[in-house]
Amino acid sequence: MADETVAEFLLRRLRDWDVEHVFGYPGDGINGLLGAWERADDNPRFIQARHEELAAFEAVGYAKFSDDVGVCAATGGPGAIHLLNGLYDAKLDHVPVVAIVGQQASTSLGGAYQQEVDLSSLYKDVAEFSQFISAPQQLPNALDRAMRTAQVRRTVAALIIPNDVQEMAYSAPTHEFKMVPSSVGISDSVTAPAEADLDRAAEVLNSGERVAIMIGQGARGAANEVTAVADTLGAGVAKALLGKDVLPDDLPWVTGAAGLLGSKPSWEMMRDCDTLLMIGAGFPYSQFLPEYDQARAVQIDIDPTMIGMRYPFEVNLLGDAATTLQFLLPKLHRKENEPWRKKIEDSVSDWWKVLERRAAVSADPINPERVFHELSPRLPDDAIITGDSGSVANWYARHLRVRGAMRCSLSGTLATMGPGAPYATGAKFAQPDRPVIALVGDGAMQMNGINELITIGQFWREWRDPRVVIGVLNNRDLNQVTWELRALGGSPQFVPSQRVPDLDYAAFARAAGFRGIRVQDPGEVADAWEQALNAEQPCLVEFVTDPAVPPIPPQANREQIESVTEAMLKGDPDGWSVAKEGIKSKMQEFLPRRR
Template identity: 45%
Template structure:
């Protein structure tokens, strides 16, 4: 019988930590570990090994796996070049508080510090992104390093990195015995169900009970506490706003849930923040302080597992370091049932008006392609009950925030604080691997799709046959422009679009999908949107919708500031190459927005007069 190696031990230990799937890319620096994975696979007790086309995709898929399943995501790469490719994805994990463990190869121990091929100081390279990074230098140390990496990833909700030199990978595994400097560790996962002290919870309840206009700002850190959030809001008469990554934490059919806040949020959410007297932050590190209440306007409470995030965005009176679900379960019995629910009812009424406005914006027509809002509006109407939707950084995130409504049981996510381009495809694929029976929809811009998304159609082709429900839809927003950055240049800096940096080379994305044997639909007009989506949802396989959309449709914020208007005017006066189309299309969108708000104001006035 072959003596188990350190790599064999690692494979077994991963399984003990509950890992069933890893995302990896091979190389000689990680070759012995890959060999152990192969041996376990041949024995029938291995791990599901997913190999996409690039190490960065491996890391992003590991992050998405953690987000969609609540498990630890694991990615594997070879020494220096492969390891460095993981870094962007690991920063996504770091900034969105996800437990991810990266296992990276290294040259042999004798090479460390000798400037040989593919030998770099990986501990230094990963020291900022990882909460723990450690090189295994002996078989006796392997157990403690692996267990510590997982324990820290789970408790701190951060990425960790295990560096595995090539010669150590093949050394004989040992069972640590009592000895000086030798740690004997366990694979027992620690509990993260932290409950704050009772007196602090009571203080929070007193503040909420005293409030007349309570607003909950709910983030992804509240996942698993949906029923508790809704119940607490019902008792306290609170309105609910979700951060973009918390969009699926509260179902869209909760009438006083006003969706997101900020540039891609709703006007009812902005009004909640401007008018509330009590703010409760639940599992969120919402970064845009300009949209939060004025200092002194609202008494504030924060609940979070990340103590370094508390009291950071807004002056909070009570900071509850704990799990949102456990904390709310203890808080709810202390809340007084509000008799006056006019604040909550007013929020719900305004949200109904906002939904009418979003529909009006989606029904506008523009030159130069379909209205991108129409694509997302019609997509939202067709999402099945088990849908998982991913969005990319860029204008797809705007349209996702404005038009996608995730009902009970649906999931959705994207790269949050890092907001890296190209994440939508790795996220969508990781979701499909985790839930092969569900319909997955990837929405992505053409710039991001050209980065790595096109390559990942190859990965889809490779693994498609293993999914019980092969329906997988990719919607490429084809406008030949890095549209989000173009609009940011105009609205933030007063600069015109610069084609040298902003133009995206037009590619036949549908043709590329067809080349790989997938269904493809070319969508060029607003009238074709519904039929294109119907065809995609009817097809039991991969469908790519090549959506030729206008690049001049403005991603309007819920409230147009003077700075936004002035900077856009400055950009156009400086000779924006799309000046006339931008003026025409922005004017049409603004006119529709203004008309819709007048109608809603009149509707609200009439309903108030009749009460």
Template identity: 40%
Template sequence: MAKTTSDLIVERLLDWGIDTCFGLNGDAINGFFEALRTHADRMRFVHVRHEENAALAAVGYAKFTGRPAACVATAGPGAVHLLNGLYDAEMDGVPVIAITGMTYHDVIGAHLLQDLNSDYLFRDACAFSERVMGPAHAVNATDLAVRKALAAHAPAHLAIPVDTQAQTEDTHSPKNPPGHTSTAMPERAPAPSRGDLEQAAETLNSCGKVVIVAGAGARGCGDELERVADLLAAPIVKAGLGKDVVPDDSPYTTGGMGIIGTRPSHEAMEQCDGLLIVGSATAFHEFWPKPDQARGVQIDRNPARIGLRYPVESGLVGDARTALIDLMPLLRRKSDRAFLEHAQAGMRRWWDVLREEARDHSTPMRPQTITWELSELLPDNAIVTGDAGTVTAWAGRLRLRRGMNYSFSGTHCTMGSAVPYAIGAKIAHPERPVIAFNGDGAMSMGLGELATLAQYALPVTVIVLHNNSLALEVWEQNALLGNPQYGCDLHSIDFAKVAEGCGLRAFRIEKTEEAHQMLAEAIDHNGPSLVECVVDPYAAPYTDTIKDSHADKILAAYEKGEPEAPRMARSLLEPARLPMAPAVQHAEHELRRYT
């Protein structure tokens, strides 16, 4: 039988090694679904309950494999639903191939049902977005889409009119002979030049207190980062998307940066005179060194990102691992280790504080209890997916060991991404334990994907921090704007019952002493499970990391009538965090007025 446009696209995706597709069908894409059906022995299709989650699952797949997956949706609203997940891919720099339907080719623009030019709509989110014109165009368009996605580390999109999907006859133009494109693609970016490496080494060798900032672009070169950190006696500060670049028990890391980072990271950034940025463009500008404080070197595969966050003197464009390997012979080992040793002592104190917080028996339970116990129980080789909200801060305090992986929607901050990310991760790595760590606000946005876990019997453990609040917005309205909370209350959902209704094993934790055993049972369960953890919404997610300006705004919010000021002030002043962070000391007297 003659091959349809859809057949040719599916087979070309397979030629590129793309063998997984997440999506939801509909009348304007059903011709493509016939090709998925007839190629089901090679192309795995995973049915999700919302198109946004199809794109997010593809993002999760790509983040934990380095390879793109496809996602598919119908025309109109289906295509629009995909778009948020594709922005997630674009902003975090991962390749995804999106395929959407369109109305019939000869009535586009005639105001039929779901008549929307998705090829135009997707051009801001995607490195490539094109309308497929027929079988003669299919292979060429697919090659361009995949090549652009891989080269730009971004999503690419093909829109196919519904009648074109099943079309089998088409004439190649003289400019498009069959077989003139290929799937050849270089695996690594070019290496920096010798001159650039020598300039970077001179900069770093001249500094006495160097900090390494590692982001998602440093994934896969953790060993090299630790060797450079040892040479430079430099603490490694991790951007959120770089959490798994080096393990949290590495003697070189001080954990995260920014308002949800650690105090040792902040102190290192405040005191350094040298900066090596590897694969990061994290946007916490107020937590970077002052522009005239430190000499800077940056390694990034994208030349447009050099100097984006800090006025570096040297830029090394290329693959991070290659650049670090080439840079190391030019670096002089620093004999003065005091800067690194001070950071290491700070991290030991930091973990001691978190341990004490986790052992508290307050009701409602502290989120720190779940974070600490989950860290103790994570299986070797685990993959953890995070979400947006205060859960981002608590997930940042997980102690990942060597060989574990973590990611979340770090730049677009998409709520509800943890479970679809986990679906993508588990499909990609069926042999590895996968844990989705989210809050109740995020979980309520994607309850349907619990049914997806059950449908495919995916043994993913879903953790839900349940506090009936968009708690991060409470703290941000206070600390960033000086306003009392508004619009943050959530109607309670019994997530355990919902999970049971979808076919998952469900647990509910309300007390500190229950946490270890129930989390262990959920992780050990041979199937999908959900653990609902009832926690305090007013546990401060960033007491140790706020600036004086944040403390002043918190006090302004309290003065305006923040209804939970007493509970929040007590959380900021709690004894387990002594010695107090400088910003809390700055505001201590005023905060005590509200307790």
């Protein structure tokens, strides 16, 4: 029997860690790995992406929707560089991903050889654990630490392996000086705060009359506990964008997303509360939290590096959200503050009516809000929804009402363009029996989304539920940046930077093996979603939408209004359409309320 190579051992160790998929792209810097993959009968399975960045995004999507570690692989030099955007997305959203990258032969390093890049320096910031492998005996400890670091700290880890080391005969660490043995696996653990700190937190929460709760993705396993605390305190609950799927939106006291993309009820609740409880959220937009001298505040987070940030919290509780709330709940006094809870629930009810009216506002040709409004009630209860960055994130945040077992996510902190479609691929490998819907703008589709259609078209027949729906907003504009220019800079649309070529996305999708539907009539939006969600193959629905429909923030301040007006006076190319659509949208907030 031939000696086991380092690459063969690495794949065997990944199997021991129950890794089933590795998302990657080949290159000669990982030829030793690729040869080992062939000898291992493609186990764990190599999922070939169209680009290394897409491979990293696929690994992030897999990790987000499986709660397992995502693994990606690439050659050295350009391949390792291309992974970085997806890896930073994982790092900033606290997603466990391990990157395995090649490197030129160790004998050539330092010789300005082809594709030689100092990967240790390059990966030093993105990876919390990054290790260069120079000897076979080093590998098990390095790989095990990478997997544990990614899993426990919910971050990025990386292994850099020269191609000649990949092909060396593997030998395990021996019982000798300067050898470091290792083992596979890690147990679950629960972190809870000290009793005295729980008492301090309870005193703060019990003393308030108008309690607001903010939850993020760190509260995902604590939905029942959050509900119980909200009921006890008579509180409303706002959601950071990454926490959108923690609680269903049909609860009358859930105010929806917070922040610039958020809802008016969330903004009003934060404006008027006297107490704040933040759970598992790294929400960075402090201007959408209470004034600093307005509310007493408590934070719960399992990550010590995120404790005490964003707001002057009086008590910082380090612990698992569910466990901490279980210990905290018996210490809380039930509040009978009916007016506060009723005010929140009335605001939420009115907000959903405002969104319904906004979605019905006419546009040229289709109002993008209508696209999302029509989708929301048609989503299957077990749907996985991925969103991209850009104006599409506004409508995703506001119009989609989470219910049932739905899961959803986007690039919350890096806010990079391009992950919507590859997240969907990763989600399908993580949950092949669930329908996946990706919501993407035309800018992100042209950046990399159309390439991801090829990958989905290659693999969809093996998924138990073949439904992958890509919804594309085709407005021929990099719309979010256009609106930021207007509202934040007082600048009119700069056409050379903002306009994108018109492309028939539905036709491209059909060439990739999808069903393709192009919608230009507002009356056909609902039927298009029905067709897509009932198709027996992947389907792309292209909606030709109006770029002049404004993503109105929950509270437009005077400076923003003056900036948009200034942009119009400077000769914005879509000035008249922007003014017309903005007035129509804003008017929906002032129509008579109906109970």
